[in-house]
Amino acid sequence: MNPYEGLNLAQLLDLMHGLVLPAPVSWMPATQGWWVVLGWLTAIVLLSVWHLVLRRRRNRYRRVALVELRSIEAQSAEGPERAAQAVAVLLKRTALSAYPRRQVARLSGPDWARFLCDSTNGDKLVARWADQLAVAAYRPGVDVTPLFGPARRWIKVHRA
Secondary structure, three states, rough: OOOOOOHHHHHHHHHHHOOOOOOOOOOOOOOHHHHHHHHHHHHHHHHHHHHHHHHHHHOOHOOOOOOOOHHHHHOOOOOOOHHHHHHHHHHHHHHHHHOOHHHHHOOHHHHHHHHHHHHOOOOOHHHHHHHHHOOOOOOOOOOOOHHHHHHHHHHHHHHO
């Protein structure tokens, strides 16, 4: 005789045991190959972060120069001639931060304009305004407003 005979559905359900779930799958790699891949990925991430930190440190002078250029631009309405001189000084100081002193310090006039063009691989905006950037500090009554764009561009794109 069957022990389940004569039992109704509710009684049969009470006799059933619960579901047996398998053990959870481990997230730890099971083979050495995955450990090698994990090691390589970790090394690549660390090298990338290190490279980004070094790049950010190398380009700090650019960020400082851009902040100072914004400050000069904000104060340019008070004295445009003083602003033109400040832009010229800022560009020279930025160049001295990025290039050897013996290469940059002696440049002025057309040589300075040529340097500005050459250091940006002939960027069109900088090339168009390089002559004015080179002599703006020495010309009285110069309109400094259009020089901020080329100066900003040179600071951002020159290769050091």
